[in-house]
Amino acid sequence: MSKRPIRILVAKPGLDGHDRGARILARCFRDAGHEVVYTGCHQTPEQIAAAALQEDVDCVGLSCLSGAHKHLFPKVVQLLREQDAGDIVVIGGGIIPKQDFPVLYDAGIKEIFTPGTPLPEIVDWINEHVVPGREL
Amino acid sequence: MDIVEKVGNGDVRAVARLIRSVEDRIPQAREAMKELYPLTGNAFIIGLTGAPGSGKSTLTDSLIAAFRKQGKGVGVLAVDPTSPFSGGAILGDRVRMQRHAEDPGVYIRSLATRGALGGLCAAVDDAVHILDAMGKEVIIVETVGTGQSEVDIMNNAHSVALVLTPGMGDEVQTMKAGIMEIADLFVINKSDLPGGQKLYQELLRVLQMTENYQSGWQPPVLMVQNIADPRAFAEKVEGLRDAFWEHRAILISKDLLKEREKRKLSVQFHNSLKETLLDPIIEDLTRSGRLDASLERMLAKEADPYTLAEELAGEYLRK
């Protein structure tokens, strides 16, 4: 049996539409051999959690550039946990000041990537921390 | 509760996991599929096919709404191509359907072709069964839209709609031999674009020439336009939904549904049989190095592929 591909949901919660980073990441994950479910902009945490569940993804990558990450990111983690899907790895990126990191880590965001992070660094992190597929 | 029971109860997490396991070809998944099979056979399976850019996902989105309006539970399988270079894929069809994400009556799953020949991924058959077993009354399968998948989808669906867009008028003639014949319904999307009328006329002409298409069913051609007016668009798509139901009614009344099911099963059984027989052989040959050795021999003209295949098949069958 060949290696199971990692499935990643790339989503933009909140109201900002700056999807340059999210789109670049989606391509980059595809080129790294992952299956990327892309849900586009303006997603509510509820929509994101529902999509993550239906798609059986291993990882959710959130991108937010509007400054509302402190509210939106933890909400996604909370919703996943409520639906028995706390094992899905949630990571975040965008314009996120250092001072907000502790709040996000405490809320269960596993890693935060800020502007200027090289793509290979993100891919390496995922390959190291995300396990594709769960036991049936 | 075991996974099949959970699927039968419509548990989203269980359904998602089982589809994933089927895709990833986890051995236990096959066991689950065996157990799940009796639960299937209730859903109305629709295929949506057409070239990339013809607006299939937007139509699917509106079809979901149209079926939901009738209170039907809807499952969607949206297939996107796997990159031949990396093995990865971007599954972007879902973007256009996200307004249904939170509706518990709707389950949407994106699938990558994963190198399956024909574009339609190997796991679609099983995924359809799973959605059927979870109780979805209507299952929409949206294809990649290129190549062989157009034909393959017929094996997975009861009713197939081919989505066309204006500007393909001249191509309809040449298409007639292939995908034209598999469609039960034709949708001209964006029909208000230049060339919409021409495509419509051309399509009617070709369909008239296609004799004895199917007893009692003349494939309708639906024009869908004016996406700028959401209500008008929704109404058009409701018309499409009704056409699907009509087709289903005809299939049932003429006892054709059973025939289609049989055809669907035949292909599936074929594949399953091949897989069961062939996969272990290929695996064994690969692992033992005999596959490569055989190829070398054929390259050196020491053996021919026909005899070699016969010999190996005989050997494994005896085992």
Add this chain to the structure above:
Amino acid sequence: MYFAKELLEKCSSLRKKWEDQVKKILSRQGERKERFSTVSDHDIKRLYSPEDIKDLDFEKDIGFPSQFPYTRGLHPTGYRGRFWTYRMFSGMGTARDTNQRWHMLLQNGQTGLSTAFDFPTLMGLDTDSPKALGECGRCGVAIDTLEDFLLLVDRIPLGEVTTSMTINPPATVLWAMYCAAAEKKGVALDQIGGTIQNDMLKEFIAQKTFMCPPEPSVKLISDTIEFGARSVPRWNTVSISGYHIREAGSTAVQELAFTLRDGMEYVEDVVRRKGLHPDEFAPRLSFFFNAHIDFFEEICKMRAARKIWARVMRDRYKAKEERSWWMRFHTQTAGCSLTAQQPYNNVIRTATEALSAVLGGTQSLHTNSLDEVWCLPTDHAVQIALRTQQIIAEETGVANTIDPLAGSYFVEQLTREMEEGAWEYIERIDDMGGMLAAIDQGFPQMEIADAAYRFQTQIDSGEKVMVGVNKYVTEEAEECPLLDIDEAVEQGQLKRLAETKRKRNDRSVRTSLDDLRRACKKGENVMPVCIEAVKNLCTVQEICDVYREVYGLYQDPGLF
């Protein structure tokens, strides 16, 4: 361009000599890299000489300022008469907070206002919408009703200062508020001046702040253009924007081409839908470009932009008035060129970008603040950014003469390459059936995504350099003070909104919204009813909900 035969001959022989010298050097030691290109990956040669531009036509390609095709600028005296407008984009927190920042900027010598709205407002939502939770006042000012707007323009002389508002899907609503506010302050509509961005096509292409589908979105824009032409003659009803296209990762040529093709789409729609002649509205179309980090490429892009637009308006749309041929544009330095790492370097980036905008002949300019990559700028950072413009204007002497770079072999040749590249795109989009059709096919979106991805891989490989990001990286983080938007802002705004909703007349609210719905369905111009609706304290969201109901919602095609 005319060069005497003798000169070209001389040039050719000197060139041969130089080329030999180059060869000799190269045989010993290569250049810094194999290939030299702009930040947009546009090839740049080792040297430009008279031979490059010998077939340019002086009159048709370069000419004089204020003369067709305006390559050298619109105004006969350039910046000698008057500098460009210092227009700093600002808005944060509540209307009152932003009003304070505005007064601070005016006291510091700013000459025009520019409004940043928060995301709920930008998306046509109220602060009390569940979708708006956590967003209030973060990226701009929160406006729900006319009452907020009146606070925003408190003590601002609307008859004197011009105000730009970066607002797109709900542009009709915010502009209606401005009109209503002016009326309340006793300023006539033909006295107010300013700009609404109101450019939806670039939203579908790049910035993705969209609400209704493209076709009705363009209809609403045509409504504003028509209303402006008839009743608010000093207002720029659309700011056709390349800025966001560039920020999404496009090349300079793509920015140029898509922006101009968007503009053409608007012109065509107004002519077709409203039956206006281009001369009745074209003078009020304005543009908005990005000043990115590649100095010459940006200058040439702006020179080419004026030239193409003049030709399009005169030859394609048969505009007769010179003002219709003018491309007037605002510029903002490139947000995407700033780095979170070593943020003080951003001051230098912004300064060179601002300089390119000035040499490109911009009408107004926003300079980014050094901390904007992290959050809304602090007062101090904004002041440095404003001072950057003032130093360029009043110390460097670059504004002493008009278009000082004209005639440079390189600049003229690159201007031509920008122009030709843009025309190629424009013609491709024409062939697709226009910008709406191209957007439907995902063409501009995909072109930009490809360019953005290419740039990112060039950064990752080190082929392109961003100082502090992939070269000259320092270990210890360099911090700068950040502006924090207090959580209390949202609570306060929610309270204000609830208060307004309680005290307003519900029946006139309903009547207004019904009138608007009727106007939408009949295809009438929505502006007059929209102004009535905001006066009756309908909220931004209530009005936009009518649009959403009648016109539907746009879904991103999600193409890759």
